[in-house]
Amino acid sequence: MANFELTREFLEDLKNTIDSKNEKLAAEKVADLHAADIAEIYDELDIDEARFLHLLLDDEKGADVLVELEEDVRESFLKNLPAETIARQFIEQMDSDDAADIISELPQDVKDEVLSKINDVEQAGDIVDLLNYPEDTAGGLMAKELVAVKMNWNILTSIREIRKQAEEVDDIYNVYVVDDDNILKGIISIKKLLLIPTSESISTIYDPDIISVKVDTPDEEVANIMDKYDLVSIPVVDSIGRLVGRITIDDVVDVIREEAEKDYQMASGISGDVEPSDNVWVLTRARIPWLLIGLFGGILSALVMGQYEGDIMKYAGLALFVPLINAMAGNVGVQSSAIVVQGLANNSLGLETLSKKLFKELSVGFTNGIICSTIIFAYNFFMSDSYSLTITVSIALFSVILFASVFGTFIPLALNRFKIDPALATGPFITTINDITGLFIYLFIGRIMFTII
Amino acid sequence: MANFELTREFLEDLKNTIDSKNEKLAAEKVADLHAADIAEIYDELDIDEARFLHLLLDDEKGADVLVELEEDVRESFLKNLPAETIARQFIEQMDSDDAADIISELPQDVKDEVLSKINDVEQAGDIVDLLNYPEDTAGGLMAKELVAVKMNWNILTSIREIRKQAEEVDDIYNVYVVDDDNILKGIISIKKLLLIPTSESISTIYDPDIISVKVDTPDEEVANIMDKYDLVSIPVVDSIGRLVGRITIDDVVDVIREEAEKDYQMASGISGDVEPSDNVWVLTRARIPWLLIGLFGGILSALVMGQYEGDIMKYAGLALFVPLINAMAGNVGVQSSAIVVQGLANNSLGLETLSKKLFKELSVGFTNGIICSTIIFAYNFFMSDSYSLTITVSIALFSVILFASVFGTFIPLALNRFKIDPALATGPFITTINDITGLFIYLFIGRIMFTII
Numbered sequence: 001m002a003n004f005e006l007t008r009e010f011l012e013d014l015k016n017t018i019d020s021k022n023e024k025l026a027a028e029k030v031a032d033l034h035a036a037d038i039a040e041i042y043d044e045l046d047i048d049e050a051r052f053l054h055l056l057l058d059d060e061k062g063a064d065v066l067v068e069l070e071e072d073v074r075e076s077f078l079k080n081l082p083a084e085t086i087a088r089q090f091i092e093q094m095d096s097d098d099a100a101d102i103i104s105e106l107p108q109d110v111k112d113e114v115l116s117k118i119n120d121v122e123q124a125g126d127i128v129d130l131l132n133y134p135e136d137t138a139g140g141l142m143a144k145e146l147v148a149v150k151m152n153w154n155i156l157t158s159i160r161e162i163r164k165q166a167e168e169v170d171d172i173y174n175v176y177v178v179d180d181d182n183i184l185k186g187i188i189s190i191k192k193l194l195l196i197p198t199s200e201s202i203s204t205i206y207d208p209d210i211i212s213v214k215v216d217t218p219d220e221e222v223a224n225i226m227d228k229y230d231l232v233s234i235p236v237v238d239s240i241g242r243l244v245g246r247i248t249i250d251d252v253v254d255v256i257r258e259e260a261e262k263d264y265q266m267a268s269g270i271s272g273d274v275e276p277s278d279n280v281w282v283l284t285r286a287r288i289p290w291l292l293i294g295l296f297g298g299i300l301s302a303l304v305m306g307q308y309e310g311d312i313m314k315y316a317g318l319a320l321f322v323p324l325i326n327a328m329a330g331n332v333g334v335q336s337s338a339i340v341v342q343g344l345a346n347n348s349l350g351l352e353t354l355s356k357k358l359f360k361e362l363s364v365g366f367t368n369g370i371i372c373s374t375i376i377f378a379y380n381f382f383m384s385d386s387y388s389l390t391i392t393v394s395i396a397l398f399s400v401i402l403f404a405s406v407f408g409t410f411i412p413l414a415l416n417r418f419k420i421d422p423a424l425a426t427g428p429f430i431t432t433i434n435d436i437t438g439l440f441i442y443l444f445i446g447r448i449m450f451t452i453i
Numbered sequence: 454m455a456n457f458e459l460t461r462e463f464l465e466d467l468k469n470t471i472d473s474k475n476e477k478l479a480a481e482k483v484a485d486l487h488a489a490d491i492a493e494i495y496d497e498l499d500i501d502e503a504r505f506l507h508l509l510l511d512d513e514k515g516a517d518v519l520v521e522l523e524e525d526v527r528e529s530f531l532k533n534l535p536a537e538t539i540a541r542q543f544i545e546q547m548d549s550d551d552a553a554d555i556i557s558e559l560p561q562d563v564k565d566e567v568l569s570k571i572n573d574v575e576q577a578g579d580i581v582d583l584l585n586y587p588e589d590t591a592g593g594l595m596a597k598e599l600v601a602v603k604m605n606w607n608i609l610t611s612i613r614e615i616r617k618q619a620e621e622v623d624d625i626y627n628v629y630v631v632d633d634d635n636i637l638k639g640i641i642s643i644k645k646l647l648l649i650p651t652s653e654s655i656s657t658i659y660d661p662d663i664i665s666v667k668v669d670t671p672d673e674e675v676a677n678i679m680d681k682y683d684l685v686s687i688p689v690v691d692s693i694g695r696l697v698g699r700i701t702i703d704d705v706v707d708v709i710r711e712e713a714e715k716d717y718q719m720a721s722g723i724s725g726d727v728e729p730s731d732n733v734w735v736l737t738r739a740r741i742p743w744l745l746i747g748l749f750g751g752i753l754s755a756l757v758m759g760q761y762e763g764d765i766m767k768y769a770g771l772a773l774f775v776p777l778i779n780a781m782a783g784n785v786g787v788q789s790s791a792i793v794v795q796g797l798a799n800n801s802l803g804l805e806t807l808s809k810k811l812f813k814e815l816s817v818g819f820t821n822g823i824i825c826s827t828i829i830f831a832y833n834f835f836m837s838d839s840y841s842l843t844i845t846v847s848i849a850l851f852s853v854i855l856f857a858s859v860f861g862t863f864i865p866l867a868l869n870r871f872k873i874d875p876a877l878a879t880g881p882f883i884t885t886i887n888d889i890t891g892l893f894i895y896l897f898i899g900r901i902m903f904t905i906i
Contacts, residue, residue: 036682171644191622195619209485249685250680260714260717261799268787268790270788270792276793298780309769316766317762320754324748326780334722338717339729342729372748435776
């Protein structure tokens with residue numbers, strides 16, 4: 001069934017069917033559904049219901065569903081299943097990249113047992129190879145399944161070979177051309193393959209201008225390359241240029257989504273990959289670290305203000321604008337750091353030097369500072385009876401905006417230089433530091449102004 | 454040249470070559486580069502240098518580069534060029550979706566003139582059709598170029614037709630099957646096409662289980678569907694099911710990136726689509742609206758505190774914890790809203806009802822509130838000599854966290870129900886409202902506590 005949408009009615013109905021153990025009717029209800037839709041249904045079922053349903057699927061569909069599940073759902077689904085079932089019914093039906101991903105999630109002892117139960121030794125070998133690569137590299141993303149021809153083959157041999165190899169590969173986007181040592185030499189598009197006359201030979205029709213990645217290329221960089229060059233698949237080579245695998249765009253779309261979500265969550269003060277459907281404890285655990293940073297920052301702020309308690313007692317007006325200074329320091333810092341973090345993530349920083357970037361940020365801060373401090377000056381000029389306060393708030397706001405701009409730009413760039421994820425510098429972290437520094441600047445200027453004016 | 458990386462040295466060298474008007478050498482330097490790389494180079498050149506380089510490219514490469522340019526660079530590049538040049542040299546070499554995108558950016562009078570100069574009437578008609586669809590729908594994303602066969606054709610006719618159509622299409626991922634009224638009936642994968650014996654007929658080999666979108670499906674939904682089902686291309690049908698176009702994954706990757714960036718920028722208080730390489734004025738303009746909201750919120754906070762100026766004068770300790778309350782209200786609000794906004798964006802909210810969501814959020818807020826207020830109670834119990842203050846800060850912090858959790862969850866859900874972009878509710882907006890409300894809660898509880906204890 002195309003374009004399925006999971007409704008509460010459908011789910012109720014399916015649950016009732018499962019609870020009444022009506023295998024035939026339950027199987028019918030999900031028979032035409034795509035594996036991704038069935039996986040979505042498992043999210044809403046309890047584990048026994050999901051297993052009941054799973055037994056009604058054929059092996060291939062069952063394996064596809066397993067691949068589509070959220071990691072935590074899959075974990076509880078596979079728990080206590082015999083290694084033989086996992087190997088024969090699930091892993092053997094999967095592409096090597098999915099198989100390796102799922103096996104890597106298993107506990108060490110189950111992992112080895114499952115690998116030993118795989119009938120096809122070549123497949124087991126491919127999976128073991130893939131397990132060696134770190135998850136966040138091209139090697140960790142790639143599948144071993146691909147279609148390749150030798151440079152010196154003629155077209156008829158090649159087409160026969162392509163047909164044979166194609167049976168093992170889910171989707172074919174390109175045919176790769178290698179030499180006798182399996183060194184990647186070029187590419188033939190499917191389109192060209194459809195259009196060539198059979199009298200040609202591979203060496204005359206292939207395109208040697210090929211974009212590839214190395215096994216150790218970081219996944220974010222793979223994503224940037226595929227996005228930039230609008231590629232649907234990209235070949236992966238080892239350190240001496242031998243073709244070892246292929247990455248397809250669907251896996252890269254997941255990388256792009258996850259990266260963007262991670263940065264967004266980090267900026268919002270949420271750690272770990274959480275979803276609204278996660279339980280209370282997971283959600284709490286993802287949020288408490290940043291709240292503790294905020295709490296700690298708040299205590300530091302109280303200590304800073306404590307140093308100026310005398311001034312605050314004398315000029316209570318001073319306290320009134322603490323929230324304003326705080327808010328502006330936080331906002332400006334987050335803005336500045338977000339632009340840098342995003343630029344680093346999608347490689348759009350351009351060729352500007354660090355000093356040019358800081359100077360530009362300083363100019364933006366200067367402009368915004370002038371605008372905001374003029375407005376607050378005008379407001380206090382008419383509304384407050386203390387000139388000292390009016391001048392203090394304006395000058396402090398201007399200084400705080402300038403400081404927060406430069407600081408918000410500098411910190412993520414510095415973290416990046418030291419190979420620390422710059423997204424760490426966004427959200428609560430930068431807000432907290434800017435809050436405290438801004439407060440200090442404000443109260444310090446206040447003390448001077450109230451003394452001299 | 455594969456895997457090109459733009460360096461400052463390469464750029465210097467190229468600029469010198471261009472400035473010395475050495476056409477042959479300049480052409481050589483970029484001859485092997487991918488269009489996306491040349492577009493990146495234009496970003497760093499001034500407009501006359503870019504135009505000089507552009508004249509050295511062949512028409513097809515030139516058109517490809519134009520498609521890859523950032524919108525603002527393209528605008529200044531095309532400005533003052535004769536309509537005939539734009540039509541014949543650029544537009545005629547492009548796929549219909551790229552052509553429509555670029556024409557839609559032109560001023561109205563230029564637009565009509567360019568359209569009238571296109572030699573191929575069929576192409577011009579396709580572009581005019583595409584211009585009718587809103588940019589952010591499937592119609593606005595799709596291209597007219599695709600490969601389709603009729604259900605009643607035999608395989609030999611089909612293959613001949615596919616070869617003919619393939620010449621017009623950049624990449625072929627699937628062949629669509631339609632009936633005599635052009636109603637979409639099914640799909641044949643390239644793999645199947647490579648494997649079938651020619652004795653079969655289309656009606657026996659096509660797959661009728663096809664996922665499609667309507668022309669008016671929002672682009673975010675197209676992205677979610679293609680992501681969920683791991684599709685590389687998706688057919689687009691009109692309201693009665695006729696096949697009218699095809700969307701490929703590269704365009705959808707751009708949608709996913711842009712959506713994620715937009716939400717991230719909104720959460721960081723930046724409006725509009727800005728990049729670190731934009732100029733000072735663009736960057737300032739994108740940031741000032743949110744700063745003004747923060748400034749306005751700060752003034753409101755000052756007014757709220759003004760109401761309690763007497764209490765602050767009497768118990769200066771009260772002022773010290775204003776930054777802490779502010780920071781926590783802001784952090785919790787941003788966390789809560791971010792989870793909802795992200796859930797809405799990638800359709801992962803699940804089937805929970807609104808009241809169940811709010812209850813869950815309330816539980817998370819309750820847990821975090823207990824933890825944080827216990828810590829601050831312990832801190833003040835040992836560090837402060839005022840029991841009233843110790844109790845006020847703890848109770849207020851707990852209340853503020855609870856309020857900010859629920860409020861941060863509720864507002865984006867409410868905006869979404871009223872078809873307003875829920876991402877608006879994140880960042881400075883929610884921070885500002887939570888700041889003021891939190892402050893009010895804190896000072897109100899403070900007044901009561903200092904009165905009764």
